Amino acid sequence: MKKTVIGVIGAGAVGRVHIDNIMTAIPQAHLKYVSDAYPEKYNAWASDLGYPLATTDHTTMLKDPEVEAVVICAPAALHGDLIIEAAEHGKHIFCEKPFDYDLDKIVKAMAAVEKAGVKLQIGFNRRFDKNFAKARTLVDSGEIGDVHVIKITSRDPIPPAIEYFTAPGGEHCSIYTDTTIHDFDMARFLNNSEVVEVFAYGSKLINKDNPIITRADTIAVTLKFADNSLCVIDNSWQAVYGYDQRAEVFGTQGTATVENDVFTQTTLHSAKGIIGEKPLVTIKDRYGAAYAEEVRQFIFSVQQDTPVKATGLDGLLAMVIAKAAVKSADEGRIVKISEIMPEGV
Numbered sequence: 001m002k003k004t005v006i007g008v009i010g011a012g013a014v015g016r017v018h019i020d021n022i023m024t025a026i027p028q029a030h031l032k033y034v035s036d037a038y039p040e041k042y043n044a045w046a047s048d049l050g051y052p053l054a055t056t057d058h059t060t061m062l063k064d065p066e067v068e069a070v071v072i073c074a075p076a077a078l079h080g081d082l083i084i085e086a087a088e089h090g091k092h093i094f095c096e097k098p099f100d101y102d103l104d105k106i107v108k109a110m111a112a113v114e115k116a117g118v119k120l121q122i123g124f125n126r127r128f129d130k131n132f133a134k135a136r137t138l139v140d141s142g143e144i145g146d147v148h149v150i151k152i153t154s155r156d157p158i159p160p161a162i163e164y165f166t167a168p169g170g171e172h173c174s175i176y177t178d179t180t181i182h183d184f185d186m187a188r189f190l191n192n193s194e195v196v197e198v199f200a201y202g203s204k205l206i207n208k209d210n211p212i213i214t215r216a217d218t219i220a221v222t223l224k225f226a227d228n229s230l231c232v233i234d235n236s237w238q239a240v241y242g243y244d245q246r247a248e249v250f251g252t253q254g255t256a257t258v259e260n261d262v263f264t265q266t267t268l269h270s271a272k273g274i275i276g277e278k279p280l281v282t283i284k285d286r287y288g289a290a291y292a293e294e295v296r297q298f299i300f301s302v303q304q305d306t307p308v309k310a311t312g313l314d315g316l317l318a319m320v321i322a323k324a325a326v327k328s329a330d331e332g333r334i335v336k337i338s339e340i341m342p343e344g345v
């Protein structure tokens with residue numbers, strides 16, 4: 001079997017998920033390099049497992065002709081620059097979401113990728129989740145009919161740590177651009193029409209007594225598509241019962257519902273009632289298989305020269321919707337996508 005030689009840039013929480021998958025579940029890839037600005041924590045974990053150790057230098061992997069692809073899991077504010085650098089070295093690129101916070105940088109990175117003729121896949125892992133992928137299949141097969149309303153509920157089990165806001169680049173982070181970005185992509189993934197207008201409310205409810213955190217942690221967003229179909233998203237950073245990930249696609253012929261995954265399907269029937277399991281809790285519990293599948297399919301695209309399933313354009317459009325939502329919540333009005341979309345796209 002041909003192995004694609006790869007390097008990972010950024011070995012924090014999600015970088016370690018991808019590294020673990022590459023080492024244990026993706027035999028089509030060979031991990032040759034890892035880099036991280038602060039490699040000590042990763043190296044302590046990796047040396048126990050016998051995984052490649054990280055250095056602070058990512059240019060060696062970019063200059064190595066044996067390396068065909070890189071997986072970028074550094075903080076989002078660095079993504080655009082790292083994509084441009086990797087493309088200029090002729091490497092195929094898998095980059096975690098969001099593409100970048102800066103729309104001009106995103107457009108430059110897309111141009112660099114096109115000029116280099118390399119592949120770019122953005123880490124919208126939920127497209128590779130079996131439940132959401134099945135809903136997309138039902139839309140494609142016509143079994144839902146014309147899509148009229150999409151509803152997405154997306155609630156994290158616990159809010160991000162304070163470092164999320166205070167670390168370098170943290171000033172760019174928001175629930176819209178970092179969390180709901182998945183749901184903006186999911187709304188597009190589940191419909192055959194593009195978003196044209198956005199209205200958003202954002203509230204600070206979980207962190208209301210924390211003066212350091214000034215940003216919204218609970219939001220409700222309505223999207224209008226070009227064919228006048230609609231999407232409603234509610235998003236929270238704290239659901240005490242687990243990672244609440246549900247969706248519904250309602251159309252002229254029926255409805256597809258995506259329910260929460262649970263650890264077991266077993267229910268207790270007793271005098272107290274019928275008691276089922278809570279939803280899964282961590283991102284690895286809920287999306288472990290999807291994280292492996294998205295990188296597996298990226299490697300397949302590299303090896304077989306087939307299109308990737310979450311493109312740079314998908315990454316750009318999700319960020320444009322996120323910026324429209326931020327503007328809508330700030331200004332209390334409907335924001336048109338055309339107000340935000342960079343010229344020439």
Ligand SMILES: NC(=O)c1ccc[n+]([C@@H]2O[C@H](COP(=O)([O-])OP(=O)(O)OC[C@H]3O[C@@H](n4cnc5c(N)ncnc54)[C@H](O)[C@@H]3O)[C@@H](O)[C@H]2O)c1
Pocket residue numbers: 009010011012013014015035036037038039058073074075076078096097098123124125178283
């Ligand atoms: N798809 C998903 O479900 C998902 C889940 C979590 C995070 N993410 C995304 O992944 C990215 C990383 O998030 P995280 O939670 O792993 O953050 P993290 O802070 O845990 O990890 C980031 C790592 O990057 C390193 N780093 C910083 N600057 C670097 C540089 N110049 N070169 C190399 N490494 C550098 C840091 O030292 C850290 O180890 C973010 O864009 C985030 O939104 C996606």
